[in-house]
Amino acid sequence: MSAEILEIVSTLPIPEYLSGEVQSKLAYVDEAILQAQVTPGGERIRLSLAAAPDSEQRSRLEDKVQRVVASMVKGAIKLKVQVLEDHLDRPVPYALDPMEALLARKEVNPEAVGIFAVGPLLSRLIQFFEGLFLELADSFDAAPYRFPTLIPARYLERVNYFRAFPHSLSFVTHLRTDLDAIDHFAQHAACDEHGLNEPLTSFAGIETLLSPAVCYHLYFALADQPLPGGQVVATAVGTCFRYEAINLTSLERLWNFTMREVIFVGAKDFVLQSREIARQRMAAVFEKIGLAYRVESANDPFFIGEFRKQAAFQSAFQLKFEIRARLPFKESTLAVGSYNYHQDFFGRQLNITLPDGSPAHTGCVAFGLERMAFAFLAQYGLEPSGWPEFVRQALA
Ligand code: AMP
Ligand code: ZN
Numbered sequence: 001m002s003a004e005i006l007e008i009v010s011t012l013p014i015p016e017y018l019s020g021e022v023q024s025k026l027a028y029v030d031e032a033i034l035q036a037q038v039t040p041g042g043e044r045i046r047l048s049l050a051a052a053p054d055s056e057q058r059s060r061l062e063d064k065v066q067r068v069v070a071s072m073v074k075g076a077i078k079l080k081v082q083v084l085e086d087h088l089d090r091p092v093p094y095a096l097d098p099m100e101a102l103l104a105r106k107e108v109n110p111e112a113v114g115i116f117a118v119g120p121l122l123s124r125l126i127q128f129f130e131g132l133f134l135e136l137a138d139s140f141d142a143a144p145y146r147f148p149t150l151i152p153a154r155y156l157e158r159v160n161y162f163r164a165f166p167h168s169l170s171f172v173t174h175l176r177t178d179l180d181a182i183d184h185f186a187q188h189a190a191c192d193e194h195g196l197n198e199p200l201t202s203f204a205g206i207e208t209l210l211s212p213a214v215c216y217h218l219y220f221a222l223a224d225q226p227l228p229g230g231q232v233v234a235t236a237v238g239t240c241f242r243y244e245a246i247n248l249t250s251l252e253r254l255w256n257f258t259m260r261e262v263i264f265v266g267a268k269d270f271v272l273q274s275r276e277i278a279r280q281r282m283a284a285v286f287e288k289i290g291l292a293y294r295v296e297s298a299n300d301p302f303f304i305g306e307f308r309k310q311a312a313f314q315s316a317f318q319l320k321f322e323i324r325a326r327l328p329f330k331e332s333t334l335a336v337g338s339y340n341y342h343q344d345f346f347g348r349q350l351n352i353t354l355p356d357g358s359p360a361h362t363g364c365v366a367f368g369l370e371r372m373a374f375a376f377l378a379q380y381g382l383e384p385s386g387w388p389e390f391v392r393q394a395l396a
Helices: 016-026 055-073 098-104 120-139 153-158 179-188 215-221 268-288 304-316 345-349 369-380 389-395
Strands: 004-009 033-038 044-049 083-086 108-112 115-118 150-152 208-210 232-241 256-266 293-297 320-327 332-341 361-368
Touching (some): 004 055, 016 033, 016 304, 083 268, 098 108, 098 369, 115 120, 120 232, 120 256, 120 268, 120 361, 150 153, 153 215, 215 232, 215 256, 215 361, 256 268, 268 293, 268 361
Antiparallel strands (some): 033 044, 108 115, 150 208, 232 256
């Protein structure tokens, strides 16, 4: 079945610098959208739909698309990209999309959209990168933690997550603790093209979600008390979940992925200095593994209503820098990690206090393990003989 194309003329032209952000938000506009694209020049939006829309559906789609555009474009200013390191021209030997070879070798098994099982090659590579990130954590004497994959809804509520990132949340429920509901499910549950056929009334209300980040769990463990010793450095690895709709493609963008974080809590200077030291230490590590990348200012993918204000705020206060690895096969870059500073946001929201009674500042260094492995393979290929000596020896 070929897709139907619907082109919408944007009431406001979408500037080049916003085109990627607008495009990624269009994924959440309507379930009928299979693909969304801002045309070069930013005058039109091209939607691929499963079927031709009737006039009512068409005007509903147009209205929603224009709302996204208006909310993101009106009053937007081009944020200055600050580049802290640029090693994008580091020579790398490979130029193909590693996904094809990974699929062909059964090195990845796509279980569903955004959900992949990975095999020995990727697992070993991920373990190798994990070792490097753990060395970074050790260099700060970071205390190890293990956090749950689930997170209480009231935790996320307390840090305004629902308002900032509603689109990417993943909810968890279970059958109501009711014999009839459980019996009904046991006897009738089956999957069709829409998923499980069980009525929603069989399920308990949602009190829990799948965790979207690692460091939040630390801040909650420290909440409502003075910060022990006036500063804390911790590290943990965890499975994180962000639903990215039709943006979920290959190993680049997953619903279910793994993050290693090194987390700093304390006075402003301590957090900012630690973030900077971490960046410098990682620069030496990335040189050893031959990664072509650059570190540049960035913003989190806030939902449309919050986007403009929050992104400008992050940019003005230099709160987020991303490690963007080169993907030669598509002449673009992919964030494999980030250096973050949250000011005293979590300290204030969660009442974590410094010895002088003021709210603690927090920051984290976060690495996406699947993306790190994917970007490395995109630059060096699947054959270890083509890898830098340092990586080859470590994996031998
Ligand atoms: P962030 O907290 O958004 O800066 O995320 C930290 C790192 O996690 C990113 O730099 C990515 O490497 C990784 N990451 C974030 N979202 C995804 C995703 N949907 N799929 C795979 N990796 C991700
Ligand atoms: Zn974090």
